[in-house]
Amino acid sequence: MGKTVLVVDDDPDVRLFSVTVLEEHGYAPLEAANGEEGLKMIKENKPDLIILDVLMPRQSGIRLYRELKTDKSLKNIPVIILSGIAKKTFLRSQKALTEFGGKEVPEPKIYLEKPVEPEVLAEVIEKALS
């Protein structure tokens, strides 16, 4: 069985795309449709990698990322952000939340802006897991 990769995205087409890429490369994909569901699945399954969208209902990727990186048992799980939201915005948002009294969190390992080619996604997944 390949390494488990959790895809957290509210767009079913994007989930299907990512899951197809993962399966083709021998990974075991898991899916969640929003940040809240994603966090629950991360705690239950401890995946090897998370592919995370930013703009989602219930809980955004910004808050989920912050929760992961401030949780001792989850902070080492690598995260690829795959979003239509610009990296600059993601970083500014994290900075603003830190200024409001939150903990400082590291930058995500890999940040990809949607859309992304399948071979590029496959390549960064391999890189993130190596």
Added chain:
Amino acid sequence: MKIEKLLFVTKFEELGFDAVRSLLSLTKADLNHVVFINVIERDRFAMSRVGYRKDEEIRLREAANIRFIDWSENLFEQGLEVGVYIVVGTLVSEVIKAAQKEETDLIVIGRSHKGVLEHLYSGSDVTELLRRAATPVLLYKHLSETAISIEKPFDRPLLAIDWSPASLRAVEYLKGLGDVVSEVSLVHVASEKDLKGTSAMEIQKTRKETRQKLEEICTLFETEGIDARAHVYIGDPDDEIEKAARDCQATMIVLGSSAKSAWVEKWLGSTPRKYAEESIYPTLLIPPEKK
């Protein structure tokens, strides 16, 4: 009652980011989460003979997505939490569903753009929403529709009190917004038949008693650090509340929404519905507590 999370309903043509921006003063109180929803109604892409046009649905979804990404980036950078729903369905049902799923404290929606006939036979989306929502609803009026500035709609609300449970609930709602509201004007509109008695003394006594009751509510606001003034108007509430809003330079009208049945609402109308649909002022409707 706090406004921590609001649901902003837009079809883009009636409410834009300027309206979102004007609500950001609520972050001084408790607002920390904005959820956007765009409902694509099926008649936008359903064709009677050909059937369903998937390509048109995709185009509409992506157009909405592009706008929401831009709006969301702005809010994320201010440290706010943002969520988005782009759904195909019926406006009111999808809004109610999203409000329940997200447990929002306020729904913000623009004025209905239905035609006169459609309005007469099916009622407006707004009326339907007011009837079904358990959450307060803010009817936002587009800047181009109004002659008043709505840069800070919560700054000087006018609260119309009719002593109904919903209007008293509105008092509680506004009391929690001390950091956003600078002054509340409390108005009670007495109808001419309420002015019992034939002498001036008796009529003045009625006015004095009403005013005293309003002053008690003013005290409640003042203990929360919000200036409040009491006003008694005489006449038809359907006209007098708007006049009072103008006299007080209010930035918004707040009303307890009616608990009348759908049938009564449709045929006899109601003051909250009238203001929601016709007033030039942003109108906040507070529903009665659901039992």
